[in-house]
Amino acid sequence: MASGMEKLHGLLARENITEIMINGDAGTWLEIEGVKHHIDVEFDEDDMKDIIEAVFARVGKPISYYYPYGDVCLEDGSRVNIITYPLARCGTSITIRKFNRRLHSLDDLIEKGTLTRKMADFLIACVRGKVNILFSGATGSGKTTTMEMLSYHIPEQERIVTIEDTAELRLHQPNLVPMETRPPDRDGKGEVTLRDLIRNSLRMRPDRIIVGEVRGPEALDMIQAMSTGHRGTLAVIHGNSPQEITSRLETLILSSGIKLPMQEIRRMIGNTLNIIVQQERFPDGVRRVTHISEARGVERDEVALQDLYIFRREGKTPDGKIKGKFRTVMRNYPRFFAEFQRLGLLDEKVFTDQY
Numbered sequence: 001m002a003s004g005m006e007k008l009h010g011l012l013a014r015e016n017i018t019e020i021m022i023n024g025d026a027g028t029w030l031e032i033e034g035v036k037h038h039i040d041v042e043f044d045e046d047d048m049k050d051i052i053e054a055v056f057a058r059v060g061k062p063i064s065y066y067y068p069y070g071d072v073c074l075e076d077g078s079r080v081n082i083i084t085y086p087l088a089r090c091g092t093s094i095t096i097r098k099f100n101r102r103l104h105s106l107d108d109l110i111e112k113g114t115l116t117r118k119m120a121d122f123l124i125a126c127v128r129g130k131v132n133i134l135f136s137g138a139t140g141s142g143k144t145t146t147m148e149m150l151s152y153h154i155p156e157q158e159r160i161v162t163i164e165d166t167a168e169l170r171l172h173q174p175n176l177v178p179m180e181t182r183p184p185d186r187d188g189k190g191e192v193t194l195r196d197l198i199r200n201s202l203r204m205r206p207d208r209i210i211v212g213e214v215r216g217p218e219a220l221d222m223i224q225a226m227s228t229g230h231r232g233t234l235a236v237i238h239g240n241s242p243q244e245i246t247s248r249l250e251t252l253i254l255s256s257g258i259k260l261p262m263q264e265i266r267r268m269i270g271n272t273l274n275i276i277v278q279q280e281r282f283p284d285g286v287r288r289v290t291h292i293s294e295a296r297g298v299e300r301d302e303v304a305l306q307d308l309y310i311f312r313r314e315g316k317t318p319d320g321k322i323k324g325k326f327r328t329v330m331r332n333y334p335r336f337f338a339e340f341q342r343l344g345l346l347d348e349k350v351f352t353d354q355y
Ligand SMILES: Nc1ncnc2c1ncn2[C@@H]1O[C@H](COP(=O)(O)OP(=O)(O)OP(=O)(O)O)[C@@H](O)[C@H]1O
Pocket: 017, 018, 019, 097, 098, 099, 100, 101, 103, 109, 112, 114, 137, 138, 139, 140, 141, 142, 143, 144, 145, 146, 286, 287
């Protein structure tokens, strides 16, 4: 009989899998090419114990009655979440985000139909020109992947600090400091949060700060870092549209307890954040960048947003593929464009159909 780990390795070795979802002995689901499939592989509680021991206990994140859930990254970068009794009422459940090993660069994302060469070149210039970028979308829409592939374009001489709850990013630059938060121990002590790590990173002389996901009061520390000389910050945030992201940021910043008028918070966001890259997984399984939008200060009591590039959906083919086009819809040059031209970073054709 194969052990839990052997069974798990068997699943991990399968091609084209992006997610493994094991609902105790009630069944296993795989996501392949963006679509979920049920498979006939069951994991009983002994298998689960084997996996907990091999994956979590080994890296000092034991799963116990007191902490019946947790996240860990495997050597290949796959992110494993586990939840067990008494929180998971029908048995232990494991969810694994497996990265598609065939995606190595933005060229691969272009090939998959996620964005166009023009959009990619624009974003590369944004990274090199150190504008602040947020990557937004629903779960599994490909935010982390797009951010990682763009991060490869950060110049080698820069000192990069990455801050994540679970260290997923795999960057290759030499001057790199990857950091990971820590949950509290069973006595409730020793917790280190995203806020703590962002604040500490400011004393590490970073040229570049990358935040795996902003989802709480650390939004304030991030915006403050962005506006006080740490330009070129990249971060992921969950949200369904660029508009939603700006209002979510307002809420997250307020949750830090800061006493600032809303107008001031909005100004901070509108003048600090530069670009939002909005991504979506469509019903045909393809992940697409639906918006690249620019924040341009505050207008009529809202963070003013201008779409630069969008994906416009135009229907479906009979076999269920989504039809549509990526379009350049910019009305004004981005506010940072004059500087980009001075630095020779970007050809203005990138905003036209001649590119
Ligand atoms: N553009 C793409 N085309 C095809 N597959 C992709 C693309 N981007 C990411 N993937 C695959 O889709 C899965 C989800 O990607 P990713 O982890 O980047 O999403 P995410 O939005 O960060 O998810 P989460 O919100 O759960 O962190 C991974 O297996 C990844 O390899």
